[in-house]
Amino acid sequence: MARPIHAVSLWLGAAISGAMLAIALLSLVWTPYPPTAIDIVHRLALPSARHWLGTDPIGRDIASMLMAGARNSLLVALIALAVGAGLGVPLGALAAARRGWVDELVMRGSDLAFAFPALLTAVMIAALAGPGAGNAMLAIGLFAAPVFARLTRGAALGVWPRDFVLAARTAGRGNTTITLLHVLPNIAGVLIVQATIQFALAILAEAGLSYVGLGTQPPQPSWGRMLADAQTYIFTAPRLAIFPGLAISLTVLGLNLLGDGLRDLLDPRLRRAR
Amino acid sequence: MSALLELDDLSVRLPAAGPVPLLDRVSLSLERGESLGVVGESGCGKSMAALAIMGLLPPGAVVSGGLRFDGQDLLAAPEAAWCALRGRRIGMVFQEPMTALNPIQRIGAQLAEGPRRHLRLGRGAAESEVLRLLDRVGLARISPDRYPHQLSGGQRQRVMIAMALACGPDLLLADEPTTALDMTIQGQILALLAELAAERRMALLLITHDLGVVARHAARTLVMYAGRVVETGPTPAVFARMAHPYTHGLFAASPHAIMAGGRRRLPTIQGQVPEPRARPPGCCFAPRCAAAAEDCRQSPPMLAPLDAGHLAACYHPRAAA
Numbered sequence: 001m002a003r004p005i006h007a008v009s010l011w012l013g014a015a016i017s018g019a020m021l022a023i024a025l026l027s028l029v030w031t032p033y034p035p036t037a038i039d040i041v042h043r044l045a046l047p048s049a050r051h052w053l054g055t056d057p058i059g060r061d062i063a064s065m066l067m068a069g070a071r072n073s074l075l076v077a078l079i080a081l082a083v084g085a086g087l088g089v090p091l092g093a094l095a096a097a098r099r100g101w102v103d104e105l106v107m108r109g110s111d112l113a114f115a116f117p118a119l120l121t122a123v124m125i126a127a128l129a130g131p132g133a134g135n136a137m138l139a140i141g142l143f144a145a146p147v148f149a150r151l152t153r154g155a156a157l158g159v160w161p162r163d164f165v166l167a168a169r170t171a172g173r174g175n176t177t178i179t180l181l182h183v184l185p186n187i188a189g190v191l192i193v194q195a196t197i198q199f200a201l202a203i204l205a206e207a208g209l210s211y212v213g214l215g216t217q218p219p220q221p222s223w224g225r226m227l228a229d230a231q232t233y234i235f236t237a238p239r240l241a242i243f244p245g246l247a248i249s250l251t252v253l254g255l256n257l258l259g260d261g262l263r264d265l266l267d268p269r270l271r272r273a274r
Numbered sequence: 275m276s277a278l279l280e281l282d283d284l285s286v287r288l289p290a291a292g293p294v295p296l297l298d299r300v301s302l303s304l305e306r307g308e309s310l311g312v313v314g315e316s317g318c319g320k321s322m323a324a325l326a327i328m329g330l331l332p333p334g335a336v337v338s339g340g341l342r343f344d345g346q347d348l349l350a351a352p353e354a355a356w357c358a359l360r361g362r363r364i365g366m367v368f369q370e371p372m373t374a375l376n377p378i379q380r381i382g383a384q385l386a387e388g389p390r391r392h393l394r395l396g397r398g399a400a401e402s403e404v405l406r407l408l409d410r411v412g413l414a415r416i417s418p419d420r421y422p423h424q425l426s427g428g429q430r431q432r433v434m435i436a437m438a439l440a441c442g443p444d445l446l447l448a449d450e451p452t453t454a455l456d457m458t459i460q461g462q463i464l465a466l467l468a469e470l471a472a473e474r475r476m477a478l479l480l481i482t483h484d485l486g487v488v489a490r491h492a493a494r495t496l497v498m499y500a501g502r503v504v505e506t507g508p509t510p511a512v513f514a515r516m517a518h519p520y521t522h523g524l525f526a527a528s529p530h531a532i533m534a535g536g537r538r539r540l541p542t543i544q545g546q547v548p549e550p551r552a553r554p555p556g557c558c559f560a561p562r563c564a565a566a567a568e569d570c571r572q573s574p575p576m577l578a579p580l581d582a583g584h585l586a587a588c589y590h591p592r593a594a595a
Contacts, residue, residue: 099333163373170328170447171361171388171437181387182376 010261016254017196024070033061035068036219044237053243056226057233062240065221066247072222073251076137076215077202083141084198088148089191093183095149096156097175107153110146118143119208126214136215140205144198151194155187189266196259200252207248223248277303278477279327279445282340286326290334292551296322298501299339301577306444309471309478311492311509313485313524317547319501320481324447327479328366329356344444362392365438367467369450371430375422381433382418388440407436411466428459435463439470445477446470452487464491485528489513497521500547500558503577507584517580517591519563557588565590 027035032052039059047054053062095106122139129135159165160183168178184191209215210224218225223244230240279302286297297319304310312320325331326341329348341348343359360366368374376384385407386400395403404418411432422430431451438446448467452460468491471478480492488495489509496506497518505518516522523543545562554560556571563570569589577585 163368163370164376166330167366167368167374167434167437168376168387169330169360170364170366171440172357172359172392173361173387174357177391182379185378186376 007261009257010265013254013257013259013261016250017258020070020251020254021074023067024074027064027067027071031061031064031067033064035060035064035221037061044233047239054237054239056229056240057237060221062226062243065226066223066243069221069223069226069244070247070251072133072216072220073203073206073224073248076133076206077140077199079137080140080202080206081144081195081199083137084144084202085148085191085195087141087145088150089152089184091145092149092152092154093156093179095153096160096183097179103153106149110149113143113146119205122205122209123212123214126209131214131217133216133220136206136209139209140202143205144202147198148191148194151190152187155190156183159183159186189262193259193263193266196255196262200255200259203248203251203255276342276345278306278344279304279479280340280342281323281327282342284323284326284337284339284341286322286331287336287338288332288334289336294550294553296501296550297326300498300501300503302496302503302506304445304477304479306477307471307475308494309468309480309492310494310496311488312479312481312496312498313483313488314498315483315524315547318498320483320498321449322501323498324366324449324479324481327447328360328364329353358392361388361443362441363443364445364447365441365443367431367434367438367446367448367451369453371427371434371454372422374434375430377422380419380421381416381425382420385418385433385437385440388437392441403440407440408433410439410470411436412462427455428463431455431459431463432466435466435470439474442474443476445479447479447481449481450483451480452484453482460487467491485525497524500553501550502558502574502587503585504559504588505584505586506577507580508582511581511584515580515584515592515594517584517586518559518588519565519590519592520559521586522592523562565592 042055043057043059045051045055051061091106095103125139126135165182168182206215207224210222211228216222226244233240281300281302283299283301285295285299287295314320382404385404389395389403390400413432452463492509495509495512497504499520505521526541527543543562557574560566560570575587575589577587579585
């Protein structure tokens, strides 16, 4: 069985994601320099012992900015994820429990949301409601919601016809109790895996929005903004783009590996095959 | 005094499955402390009857006739009234103990659900109640912290019974409670059910296709075929006469019948239960019945009394032995 590979992706993914989280948390209490401190004399410094990853065109320490950027990116993505799951999971569970017109309404609503290109609509929302991290969270979250709604409904529909649900009905449980006690715990694995994948997508979306100036606002550093600022120096100082680019790729890779590993770990069919 | 459970010409129609009723004018009554065995082949409406009593028919089902529990008209009852009855006053045991328990919940938590919800017990009281229940169904040495997959089939069925009994119901529906279990365990489970029913003066509705089970564990027998009651009465009377040819055919086709007769091929009833939409105009059993005559194919026979409390729906009932 291919178990070692699953284990590798799980542990590597968990290590990368954990490291990113640790860096983001560390930036709350310590960064090598204040991430917004301008030091025009040492502008565009090369990586050295003083400035580990060098400085940007106005002399801000890149390592410090990346650390603070991790905090902002993860926070926006996390809240967006909470918005998406918080809306999508209850709607999907409701659709599966009630069926009929409620189901139709929720699913056609999801179809409608799916029909719009997510990032473009996020741009529109940010443009209408004004740029900023808060609106970015809302926009990204709104587009994760239908994903969660569909997934929850589909997985829940697989649980409802099972005998222990009927047994719970004969014991006098209503739809709400059965959903909370029996349906959701049985599909938690699928939802957790989807959450890690959506988390990665949310990080990318946040970087994209910040890149076009609709996400995290200056002076708060963010990976997407750093990429945008590096554009004009792409030939003279490519490291300005490479470091935030690496940070984004590495985080997304870590989360995807984690999701992959978790899926294999939580999938009962694979577990039985071992 | 009126009966605990009364079905009065109860019919169930599923428009999605065609115009023919899946349950056709089924009447039965059950007193406290009484046991009734419902027998029949697969697809003859036994489980449908149980779901109707539980109010858990598939959406869209059209029900007519009367259904009363302890004097309460259930067909007019709102969903909230059903929820208060299910689990509290009517318990149900399922055929498949493997799938009727939530695989990711400890058995103690599943057992405690009923008492906590219906009897409003606190956490501690519920915990000791769980231990008492496990002890009562013979699982005193099984920890409530176990998961269903850590138990054997028989143990799981005992857990199911404990769950059904948790709130001290007045009526217990057991839908093929032993079909998924091996022979040695079957006897134990049925004996436990009978014992608990006697101890709590609980009415027991035992649904099965095994005539042997009914003969040993039910005071009264009701034979169903194609959604209708074809014969009903006190178990000894039904088994002594087997007035309906279907009852006789069922008995002849069960291994119990030939145990005494030495080795020979197990007889079968030719053909199968007609699909609801393909039921013949006359007696539904006529196409498979050796004794069928012209009148059987014209119109369906009604239940008619043979002797004290013993009824059969047949134009040509077998004579008393």
